[in-house]
Amino acid sequence: MKCAEVRKFVRLYLDSELDTEHSFEVERHLESCAECAGLFEAEKKFDDRIGRFLRRNRGTGSVPSGGRETRSLWEKIEAQIVPPRSRRVKALWPAALAASLIIAAGVIFFARPRTLDLANAVEECHSAYVHQITTPEFSGAVPAKIAQQFGGRLDTGAFAYRPSEQAFTSSGARLCHVEGVPVALILGRYAETPLSMIVLKKSELDHFPETKRKLESGDPIACSRAGRYEFAARLVDDHVVCVVGDTPRPVLEDLLKTVRRADG
Amino acid sequence: MDRDQQRVRFLSLLRPIEADLENYSRRMVFDRRDFEDALQNAVLRAFRAFDRYHDDASFRAWMFKILTNEIFAINRKRGRIAEFEIAVEPEEMEEFVGIDFTPAAAGPLSWEALADALDEELLAALQILNEAERAVLLMRAIGELRYREISECLGIPLGSVMGNLSRARQKMRDAILRARKRSWL
Numbered sequence: 001m002k003c004a005e006v007r008k009f010v011r012l013y014l015d016s017e018l019d020t021e022h023s024f025e026v027e028r029h030l031e032s033c034a035e036c037a038g039l040f041e042a043e044k045k046f047d048d049r050i051g052r053f054l055r056r057n058r059g060t061g062s063v064p065s066g067g068r069e070t071r072s073l074w075e076k077i078e079a080q081i082v083p084p085r086s087r088r089v090k091a092l093w094p095a096a097l098a099a100s101l102i103i104a105a106g107v108i109f110f111a112r113p114r115t116l117d118l119a120n121a122v123e124e125c126h127s128a129y130v131h132q133i134t135t136p137e138f139s140g141a142v143p144a145k146i147a148q149q150f151g152g153r154l155d156t157g158a159f160a161y162r163p164s165e166q167a168f169t170s171s172g173a174r175l176c177h178v179e180g181v182p183v184a185l186i187l188g189r190y191a192e193t194p195l196s197m198i199v200l201k202k203s204e205l206d207h208f209p210e211t212k213r214k215l216e217s218g219d220p221i222a223c224s225r226a227g228r229y230e231f232a233a234r235l236v237d238d239h240v241v242c243v244v245g246d247t248p249r250p251v252l253e254d255l256l257k258t259v260r261r262a263d264g
Numbered sequence: 265m266d267r268d269q270q271r272v273r274f275l276s277l278l279r280p281i282e283a284d285l286e287n288y289s290r291r292m293v294f295d296r297r298d299f300e301d302a303l304q305n306a307v308l309r310a311f312r313a314f315d316r317y318h319d320d321a322s323f324r325a326w327m328f329k330i331l332t333n334e335i336f337a338i339n340r341k342r343g344r345i346a347e348f349e350i351a352v353e354p355e356e357m358e359e360f361v362g363i364d365f366t367p368a369a370a371g372p373l374s375w376e377a378l379a380d381a382l383d384e385e386l387l388a389a390l391q392i393l394n395e396a397e398r399a400v401l402l403m404r405a406i407g408e409l410r411y412r413e414i415s416e417c418l419g420i421p422l423g424s425v426m427g428n429l430s431r432a433r434q435k436m437r438d439a440i441l442r443a444r445k446r447s448w449l
Contacts, residue, residue, distance in 0.1 A: 011430070015404065017411055050436055051405045053386075054291060074282050077304050081271060081311050 001025040006036050014040075014047055116224040118211035118242065119231035121178045126196040126229055126244040129187050136172025136187050146175050150182055158184035158199040160263035161241050163255045167191045181207050190255065195245035197259075202238045215240070221253050232256050274314050277323040278307065284324075285331055288406045291390070292335045292398065295342045302338050306331040325413035328403055332417055339395065385446075389439030393432050400425055401432035 001009075006029045012018045013026045030037045128134040137146065142156040159173050161184075170188040177183070181204045186197035205212040211233060214222040221234045226244050232252040233242040241259050243252050285306075289299040310317075310330045317326055390398065399418060403409045409417070414425045 015411065015429075046433075046437065047405070050401075050433075054287060054402065054405050070283065070286060073286070073300060073303075077307050078275060078278075080304065080308060081274065 001029045003029075003033060003036055006030070006033070007039065010036070010040050010043060014043060114210075114224065115226065116208070116211045116214065116222060116231065116233075118178075118205075118208040118222075118233060118240075119224040119226035119244070121208065122183075122196070122198045122231070122242055122244055123226035123229060125176050125178060125183075125185055125198060126194070127227065129185075129196050130194045134174065134176075134185070134187070137174035139170070139172035142173075149175055153204065154182040154184065154201060157261060157263060158201065158239055159186065160261045161186070161197065161199050161236065161239065161259050162262045163197075164258040164260060165190075165255050168195065168255065170197075179207055190245065190247050190251075193246050195243060195247060198242040198244065199239050200242075202235060202240055205240060211240075221256055223249055223253065234259075237261070270314060271311075274311050278310075278327070281324050281327060284406050284408075285327060288328065288402050289331060289335060291402050291406070292332070292339075293342075294339045298335075298338045298342065302331065302334045306334040309334070322409075322413060324407065325409050325417060328407045328409060328413075329417040332399060332403075336395065385439035385443040386436070389435050393435060396420065396424070397428045397432040397435070400428040401436070404429055 006026055009018060009022060009026050013023060018026065030040055125134065137143075142159050147156055154175075162168070162170065168188055168190050170186055173184060173186045175182060176185040176198070178198070178200070181200055183204075184197075184199040186199070188195045188197060205215070211222055215233065215235055221232055223233075224231045229244050229246060230249045230252055231242065231244050232249065232255075233240055234256050235241075236259055241256065243256055245252070247255070286299075286303060289303045289306075290296065293299045293302055306327070310327055313330075317323065393401065396418065400414055403414045403417065411422055411425045411429075415422045418425070420428075
């Protein structure tokens, strides 16, 4: 191997990148050529010095910026290397918490008594009554003028229902429409608390399928929230009688059980 | 392998190269405040991926690759804004002076002047190395990685590794020469 070739290879030789055969030839040349050997020594010194310079604090525990303990840094880092299992468990905490909240929310949502369609529809009537937007149109017998507005979808009998409970008093009644369905609205009070009685023909229940299903499933009384009020409904003869108010639900149910037609 | 055993094995491979990884990180980050973050992120990332590490590969090269990726990401965020921590100590200067690169200039040697000059020149030299040159030089000088390993770490061809290494070394040599020239009175 000639000098030019050796000088080309000397860097590779120093970086241990030469194969055995070429390494051997370089070594053999360096033994016999002082000039190339000098160059090689200079290059080797340069490598050593640069390497030592760049990592001169290796293993001493001190660092170039001075003062800080290398070991404590590594202890800190190593302490964070924890087996994946516990890391995974730790990582799952937020997910587990989120899942629990979702399940809890679901349980609360589904366990919560659902608002029946009819309850939703009549809430507005009662609210209007409570806020004195709605007033009675008549008391006693249904005026013919009003009966003419039934359009065959309501009868005067609807206005004749009253609870036999003494605590219930009525100031009168009026015709209302709920979701387009004509209903008898009997404006009353129960123990001084405004209470609406709403009566519609049983045949109109098709407009309120949830309530229909509930009442036809065997439950004598269908209960629900109606906005901020309580609601209860039951079938009496060929009518659906509802009561809505601030009165507790069990009281409403008891009240509904006493409802009779006063006209016969 | 049991997870605790995996941790023990990971640490047994990591500990012998911790000092090299640390030095590499210190020299590679643009902002010295980042070197700990880079190290920590890289080590934790490596441990998470440890089940994908194969025994036939060099753990040293594998770790340097992960660390390099962390450092590049951090440097990209910072931009080249900070100085490298370069300080030259007197005993090292003596060693540098001993290198016979050029015919020695006549005149007495000023140690103080050499200290300042070498400090400045090395600092300047490392700063003008581009990221690839610096990474290649440090991977070779600190990490003692093979050209092929450096090529895989950086995702550049073998020829580029050699080219970058050659340029980086030349710049460092020039820096030492400039320092020597300045310090001869």
